[in-house]
Amino acid sequence: MQNIPPANGPVVGTGVPARSGAPARRVLVVDDDPTVAEVVAGYLDRAGYGVERADDGPAALERFAAHRPDLVVLDLMLPGMDGFEVCRRMRAQGPVPVIMLTARGDEDDRILGLETGADDYVTKPFSPRELVLRVDSVLRRAATGPAAGGPLAPFGGAGLVLDPAARSATRDGTVLALTLREFDLLAFFLRHPGQVFTREELMREVWGWDFGDLSTVTVHVRRLRGKVEADPARPCLIRTVWGVGYRLDLRGGTAQDTGTGTP
Numbered sequence: 001m002q003n004i005p006p007a008n009g010p011v012v013g014t015g016v017p018a019r020s021g022a023p024a025r026r027v028l029v030v031d032d033d034p035t036v037a038e039v040v041a042g043y044l045d046r047a048g049y050g051v052e053r054a055d056d057g058p059a060a061l062e063r064f065a066a067h068r069p070d071l072v073v074l075d076l077m078l079p080g081m082d083g084f085e086v087c088r089r090m091r092a093q094g095p096v097p098v099i100m101l102t103a104r105g106d107e108d109d110r111i112l113g114l115e116t117g118a119d120d121y122v123t124k125p126f127s128p129r130e131l132v133l134r135v136d137s138v139l140r141r142a143a144t145g146p147a148a149g150g151p152l153a154p155f156g157g158a159g160l161v162l163d164p165a166a167r168s169a170t171r172d173g174t175v176l177a178l179t180l181r182e183f184d185l186l187a188f189f190l191r192h193p194g195q196v197f198t199r200e201e202l203m204r205e206v207w208g209w210d211f212g213d214l215s216t217v218t219v220h221v222r223r224l225r226g227k228v229e230a231d232p233a234r235p236c237l238i239r240t241v242w243g244v245g246y247r248l249d250l251r252g253g254t255a256q257d258t259g260t261g262t263p
Contacts, residue, residue, distance in 0.1 A: 024050040025139055028069040030060040030086065031101065032078055036124075040073060043128040044135065057081030064090050071139055073131070074118070076102040087116045097138045097180050099131070114219040119181050137208050142180055155190065157250040158237060160228060162187050171228055181206070182224050189238065189248035198245040221246055 027044050031037040032055045041051045052069065054060035057078050064072070072090065076083035087098055100118040114121065119138050122131055154163040159172045167183055169176040178186065188206050199217040203209055207216070225232045239249050 024048055025070040026050040026052065026067070027135060028052045028054065028060065028063055028072045030054045030057075030072065030078065030083070031075040032056060033075070036075075036101075039128055040131060043132050044073075047132045047136075049135070057083075057086040060086055061089055064096075065093065068094065069096065070142075071097045071099065071135060073099050073101065073135070076100055084112060084116045087118060091117045095179070097142055099134055099138060101126070114216060114223075117179050119179060120216075138180070141184060141208065157190060157193060160186070160190065160237075162190060176227050178224075178227065181220055182227070185220055185224055186228065189246075193248045193250045196241045196244050196247040201245065 025048075027049045029037055029041050029044070029051060030053075031040070034055070037053050037055065041053055044051050052063055052067070054063050057080060060072075060074070060078075063069075072087075074083045074086060078086065083100055083102075087100070090096055090098070098118045098120075100116075100121040101124060102121060103124040120134050122134060152165045154161055156162050160169065161171075162169045162183070164187065169178050169183060169186060184206050185202070188202070197205070199214040202217050203214060221238060222232075225235045225238050229235045229237055237249060239247055241247055
């Protein structure tokens with residue numbers, strides 16, 4: 001692995017401190033490269049996290065089942081069972097934030113990682129300090145809910161009901177299996193119905209980042225449509241405003257009124 005500094009010196013990152021007297025937040029690092037795993041674990045440890053390591057898919061699933069972590073840092077290119085399959089099997093056991101590591105710069109791999117359920121990805125070679133900041137961001141969002149804030153009482157519209165306290169969502173009484181970011185994205189839209197947001201604005205307001213690959217937003221909108229729309233190919237709730245971004249239309253409608261297609 002290139003461009004990964006040794007795990008010494010101060011770590012830049014705010015961390016997500018545990019409550020007084022509570023154990024540190026736990027991160028499972030899954031990577032078959034011992035150097036990468038050691039450096040990442042070292043940075044996370046000094047940022048205040050409890051860290052476990054696994055070097056392949058079966059070992060990762062065993063540790064995940066035995067001691068459910070608060071977050072998983074998961075390498076895509078694992079021997080035998082790749083990170084996509086590991087992520088799917090973890091998701092089948094219960095929700096957990098996942099940050100995927102990939103040595104590939106290919107956009108299809110990054111998008112597939114997000115579509116598998118990863119909350120974020122980092123492309124190798126990467127800065128361990130940036131990875132710690134990403135871990136901070138994902139865990140903080142998991143602990144506090146959407147950046148837009150708002151009441152903890154259930155709210156919604158158009159048959160959608162979100163319970164921020166329980167982080168659960170239903171449509172017409174049916175439970176929706178949403179990832180962390182999907183829940184936050186839907187909550188943000190529901191709190192701002194009728195308003196148009198660019199992908200940059202959604203990245204900042206929902207992810208809390210002023211930087212990042214905007215395809216992350218596109219993929220999450222597509223996945224969210226697949227779970228809340230009657231016909232995801234002709235979305236009537238989360239509409240594309242061509243040349244601008246997206247808006248939530250609680251009136252429903254019969255098809256997109258701003259163009260064709262569903263990017």
